[in-house]
Amino acid sequence: MRQSAATLEAFYASRVGRAAAGLIARRVAALWQDCRGDSLLGIGYTLPLMSLWDAHTTISIAALPETIGAPNSLTMAPGRVVRAPEHRLPFADGSFNRILILHGLEEATNPQQLMREAWRLLAPEGRIIVAATNRRSLWSINEAQAFGHGRPWTRSQLIHFLTDSLFQVTASATAVHMPPLDWPVITGAAEIWERVGDIALPGIGGVVLTEAIKRLYAEPGGTAGAAVTQAVKAGRPEPGLPKCEAAPDGSPGLLKKPLTCAGLCAPLRQTKQERGLKE
Numbered sequence: 001m002r003q004s005a006a007t008l009e010a011f012y013a014s015r016v017g018r019a020a021a022g023l024i025a026r027r028v029a030a031l032w033q034d035c036r037g038d039s040l041l042g043i044g045y046t047l048p049l050m051s052l053w054d055a056h057t058t059i060s061i062a063a064l065p066e067t068i069g070a071p072n073s074l075t076m077a078p079g080r081v082v083r084a085p086e087h088r089l090p091f092a093d094g095s096f097n098r099i100l101i102l103h104g105l106e107e108a109t110n111p112q113q114l115m116r117e118a119w120r121l122l123a124p125e126g127r128i129i130v131a132a133t134n135r136r137s138l139w140s141i142n143e144a145q146a147f148g149h150g151r152p153w154t155r156s157q158l159i160h161f162l163t164d165s166l167f168q169v170t171a172s173a174t175a176v177h178m179p180p181l182d183w184p185v186i187t188g189a190a191e192i193w194e195r196v197g198d199i200a201l202p203g204i205g206g207v208v209l210t211e212a213i214k215r216l217y218a219e220p221g222g223t224a225g226a227a228v229t230q231a232v233k234a235g236r237p238e239p240g241l242p243k244c245e246a247a248p249d250g251s252p253g254l255l256k257k258p259l260t261c262a263g264l265c266a267p268l269r270q271t272k273q274e275r276g277l278k279e
Contacts, residue, residue, distance in 0.1 A: 017146065020207075034128065043100070107150065134203075
């Protein structure tokens with residue numbers, strides 16, 4: 001069963017949720033650098049991160065799946081938060097050049113449809129970041145926290161999935177290396193846990209983040225059609241054998257006389273004449 005918006009809101013209001021949001025935001029900011037003048041769409045539950053770009057983007061909108069309900073309070077203006085089916089969002093093609101997906105892919109009814117919709121809404125050469133629960137982390141097995149629900153992903157699985165969805169992957173990282181415990185000693189040292197995790201265990205962070213670009217044209221020197229390696233001379237086709245009647249004695253041999261329409265129709269005409277004489 002999918003988590004509700006109220007449940008996710010309560011998680012990000014807790015100490016461990018605030019620490020996790022801060023660590024994810026730091027990774028996203030490192031991947032995207034400057035978003036000045038861009039248009040941003042958040043798909044899933046991205047409300048804890050949308051405030052990062054309010055002062056820089058021309059527009060930022062958070063799209064919540066209609067099945068998760070509405071949060072109890074909004075951190076964004078009401079006109080910039082929409083609720084709609086995740087595979088049919090009310091925006092025109094290519095409306096955004098930045099898309100962030102958080103708490104969207106793991107619990108999506110149809111992940112392929114979700115990514116097709118993201119592809120439709122992303123402008124050419126636009127950038128997308130998909131954040132999903134890391135299958136190899138402790139967060140994926142802790143149902144008491146927000147990242148313990150739905151389908152977790154490994155980094156390689158997410159990269160292959162985005163590639164199959166016609167995106168060109170440019171970067172990948174993990175975040176939230178701290179244990180999924182709401183203890184002050186853990187959340188207060190979230191940055192230390194992150195630095196240690198980057199060095200000692202870089203692949204087991206609680207969240208996998210993968211950035212990709214919507215490319216419409218192949219780059220020079222990229223993949224192309226296979227070249228012809230050897231010329232082959234086409235041979236003459238053999239003439240087809242004519243259709244022939246079966247041998248009178250029932251043998252499988254072929255007669256020299258080809259089968260014609262006259263040969264077929266003559267017995268029929270003769271039968272009609274004989275029938276007329278009898279009548």
